[in-house]
Amino acid sequence: MTCVPDATLLDTLARLLGPKGFTRDPADLAPWLTDWRGRVHGAAAALLSPSSTAEVAEVLRLADKHRVAIVPQGGNTSMVAGATPPADGAALILSTRRMHAIRSLSAEDNVAVAEAGVVLSDLHDAAASIGRRFPLSLASKGTATIGGLISTNAGGTQVLRFGTMRALVLGIEAVLPSGEIFDGLSALRKDNRGYDLRQLLAGAEGTLGVITAASLRLVPAIGLRAVAWVGLRESQAAITLLRRLEAATGEAVESFEIVPDEGLALVLRHIPGTRAPLADAHRWNLLIEAVAPAGAADPADSLGTVLGDAIADGLIEDAAIAANEAQAESFWRLRESMSEAERIDGLAAKHDVSVPVSAMPAFLDEGRAAVEARFPGTRVLAFGHLGDGNVHFNVRAPIGVDDRAWLERDGKAVSAFVHDMAGARGGSLSAEHGIGQTKLADFARTAGPARLAALRAIKEALDPRGIMNPGKLVPGPRAVAQGGRSQ
Numbered sequence: 001m002t003c004v005p006d007a008t009l010l011d012t013l014a015r016l017l018g019p020k021g022f023t024r025d026p027a028d029l030a031p032w033l034t035d036w037r038g039r040v041h042g043a044a045a046a047l048l049s050p051s052s053t054a055e056v057a058e059v060l061r062l063a064d065k066h067r068v069a070i071v072p073q074g075g076n077t078s079m080v081a082g083a084t085p086p087a088d089g090a091a092l093i094l095s096t097r098r099m100h101a102i103r104s105l106s107a108e109d110n111v112a113v114a115e116a117g118v119v120l121s122d123l124h125d126a127a128a129s130i131g132r133r134f135p136l137s138l139a140s141k142g143t144a145t146i147g148g149l150i151s152t153n154a155g156g157t158q159v160l161r162f163g164t165m166r167a168l169v170l171g172i173e174a175v176l177p178s179g180e181i182f183d184g185l186s187a188l189r190k191d192n193r194g195y196d197l198r199q200l201l202a203g204a205e206g207t208l209g210v211i212t213a214a215s216l217r218l219v220p221a222i223g224l225r226a227v228a229w230v231g232l233r234e235s236q237a238a239i240t241l242l243r244r245l246e247a248a249t250g251e252a253v254e255s256f257e258i259v260p261d262e263g264l265a266l267v268l269r270h271i272p273g274t275r276a277p278l279a280d281a282h283r284w285n286l287l288i289e290a291v292a293p294a295g296a297a298d299p300a301d302s303l304g305t306v307l308g309d310a311i312a313d314g315l316i317e318d319a320a321i322a323a324n325e326a327q328a329e330s331f332w333r334l335r336e337s338m339s340e341a342e343r344i345d346g347l348a349a350k351h352d353v354s355v356p357v358s359a360m361p362a363f364l365d366e367g368r369a370a371v372e373a374r375f376p377g378t379r380v381l382a383f384g385h386l387g388d389g390n391v392h393f394n395v396r397a398p399i400g401v402d403d404r405a406w407l408e409r410d411g412k413a414v415s416a417f418v419h420d421m422a423g424a425r426g427g428s429l430s431a432e433h434g435i436g437q438t439k440l441a442d443f444a445r446t447a448g449p450a451r452l453a454a455l456r457a458i459k460e461a462l463d464p465r466g467i468m469n470p471g472k473l474v475p476g477p478r479a480v481a482q483g484g485r486s487q
């Protein structure tokens with residue numbers, strides 16, 4: 001059990017961090033108490049914004065001594081309320097936003113060393129300034145921070161080629177709950193010294209310490225890119241198309257995203273300035289990006305050939321390749337606005353499931369039918385990263401039903417049903433968003449004793465007083481009995 005911070009501790013922290021680094025003003029705290037989806041509300045005793053690793057270390061040393069909970073926060077864009085403090089108001093939020101320096105950039109080593117509070121799009125810009133790029137992108141790139149992206153092992157739209165955040169992290173600097181600084185920043189491509197603390201901290205959702213900086217892998221800048229919007233009837237055809245593209249273009253295809261017709265309609269209805277790329281509506285839409293380094297052949301040529309052949313033999317119904325960068329961006333905007341359009345449209349039971357890529361077409365079609373049969377009137381909206389086997393298999397309330405009341409009543413059962421469908425196909429209930437608070441109960445229910453025991457043992461070993469981000473990721477013994485919250 002953690003404790004409420006007393007006045008002496010709060011005074012000590014205020015002196016340590018100064019006025020820019022410490023506030024208890026409710027107006028300053030307000031934006032950080034609710035998750036991005038606006039579903040989970042917490043409270044906190046203070047907002048701490050240290051400006052250096054040494055300050056983070058001193059904060060954690062004090063918090064550990066006084067047994068006070070720390071909730072690390074970056075851009076607060078978690079999809080699973082992983083950075084929202086508990087409702088009891090006893091925790092301290094530790095924001096990394098003042099630690100936003102890019103400490104170094106090396107084109108020779110293909111490495112950037114960025115502090116935890118660096119915003120993803122700022123890292124993209126910095127990498128571009130030396131002719132490189134950081135190959136991870138997602139819709140919240142203008143807000144999400146490096147520390148949070150590592151702590152959640154974020155995915156996004158280029159996982160197909162480059163993997164999730166874990167594959168891009170070469171080194172980590174972090175403060176452990178004891179206040180000790182782990183200096184693992186050196187960006188070695190090979191380092192075989194046993195248990196890998198970097199990979200333990202990646203995806204730990206702030207439950208084992210605070211990541212303060214990271215060495216990140218850069219790759220050559222894109223010379224040319226080709227972005228296509230494809231319409232087709234059968235989800236199975238999408239996988240056939242992906243394999244044809246890979247055969248024709250090697251590793252050029254970086255993004256292979258799927259949007260159903262009802263998803264595109266939602267974006268066109270709610271997001272100003274958007275328009276459909278194809279003349280007719282199609283059951284499924286794909287957004288495909290293929291890239292080439294400077295000086296190589298234009299990827300639009302091979303993409304155009306494969307798509308043309310696919311139309312000719314009836315695999316797909318229609319396709320358009322963006323004629324210029326503005327059009328490419330407008331295609332991407334359709335895909336990246338999916339979540340926002342869905343949020344404007346109303347509440348949904350949200351899911352982030354993965355299954356083997358080959359199992360995804362059946363999962364999309366049979367899963368939808370199964371959910372809509374089991375929960376009559378509900379509407380499945382599944383979109384996302386088809387190329388890497390991860391979709392956001394969201395379920396909306398029946399038309400005319402109050403979505404909040406529906407979610408309160410049926411949300412947990414719907415989510416359990418969807419998660420079990422993924423599990424039955426060898427999949428995961430969290431592909432890229434993490435566990436946070438909203439997946440905790442189902443994670444506890446389905447994880448199995450060996451996984452749970454190992455998770456708890458690691459947590460206990462590194463954070464014996466349980467101060468780091470309590471209530472997230474690591475299910476307590478009562479997590480299943482309590483049933484958690486719905487999505």
Ligand code: MLT
Binds near residue numbers: 338
């Ligand atoms: C996406 O792929 O658009 C994001 O993961 C957001 C979401 O799941 O809503």
Ligand code: ZN
Binds near residue numbers: 156384385392432
């Ligand atoms: Zn996603």
